[in-house]
Amino acid sequence: DAGVIQSPRHEVTEMGQEVTLRCKPISGHNSLFWYRQTMMRGLELLIYFNNNVPIDDSGMPEDRFSAKMPNASFSTLKIQPSEPRDSAVYFCASRIGQGNTEAFFGQGTRLTVV
Amino acid sequence: QQPVQSPQAVILREGEDAVINCSSSKALYSVHWYRQKHGEAPVFLMILLKGGEQKGHDKISASFNEKKQQSSLYLTASQLSYSGTYFCGALSGGGADGLTFGKGTHLIIQP
Numbered sequence: 001d002a003g004v005i006q007s008p009r010h011e012v013t014e015m016g017q018e019v020t021l022r023c024k025p026i027s028g029h030n031s032l033f034w035y036r037q038t039m040m041r042g043l044e045l046l047i048y049f050n051n052n053v054p055i056d057d058s059g060m061p062e063d064r065f066s067a068k069m070p071n072a073s074f075s076t077l078k079i080q081p082s083e084p085r086d087s088a089v090y091f092c093a094s095r096i097g098q099g100n101t102e103a104f105f106g107q108g109t110r111l112t113v114v
Numbered sequence: 115q116q117p118v119q120s121p122q123a124v125i126l127r128e129g130e131d132a133v134i135n136c137s138s139s140k141a142l143y144s145v146h147w148y149r150q151k152h153g154e155a156p157v158f159l160m161i162l163l164k165g166g167e168q169k170g171h172d173k174i175s176a177s178f179n180e181k182k183q184q185s186s187l188y189l190t191a192s193q194l195s196y197s198g199t200y201f202c203g204a205l206s207g208g209g210a211d212g213l214t215f216g217k218g219t220h221l222i223i224q225p
Contacts, residue, residue: 033212041217
């Protein structure tokens with residue numbers, strides 16, 4: 001298996017633009033997480049899907065952020081409009097089941113908003 | 115709410131030991147440990163499920179005290195390859211919640 005695949009790997013955009021980050025989880029995994037990593041806050045959980053349904057989105061910073069999982073093999077995280085403080089590395093991770101299974105991380109998308 | 119890790123950073127000489135602590139204000143279902151090398155994705159180390167459980171492989175081990183809602187990661191006779199950032203992941207809600215990580219502990223091993 002190719003692992004969790006994220007695209008793009010790097011994104012540079014201007015403030016106010018819409019940004020869409022993409023994630024393809026490992027086939028057969030039914031839980032998917034989006035994380036944001038910064039030096040100040042570490043790895044923050046933004047949203048968690050189980051069987052394509054958002055279970056917990058309390059970590060989504062504000063209404064500018066939205067996430068979807070239209071099917072078991074694809075998820076998007078959208079920021080509209082983007083701001084410089086959104087600059088971070090965004091990771092997607094997936095796993096089978098709940099609780100006692102390993103989560104596999106994608107290589108991340110480094111977002112820079114100028 | 116993120117679990118709290120300590121210390122924030124550790125600098126060791128090769129061969130020395132280190133302990134990284136993790137505590138949570140919420141009742142824990144399980145604790146997950148990951149290591150991240152610079153510029154890479156976090157990589158799984160181990161999961162601890164039961165109160166009092168200890169696990170390990172090679173010279174990295176961990177314990178989980180469910181009652182105290184705490185876990186510790188032990189690195190024995192550290193090697194240069196152990197350098198990186200270690201994250202404690204907390205799972206609450208009987209396992210149904212999302213996996214929430216602490217801010218990480220930066221470990222630097224010097225020759």
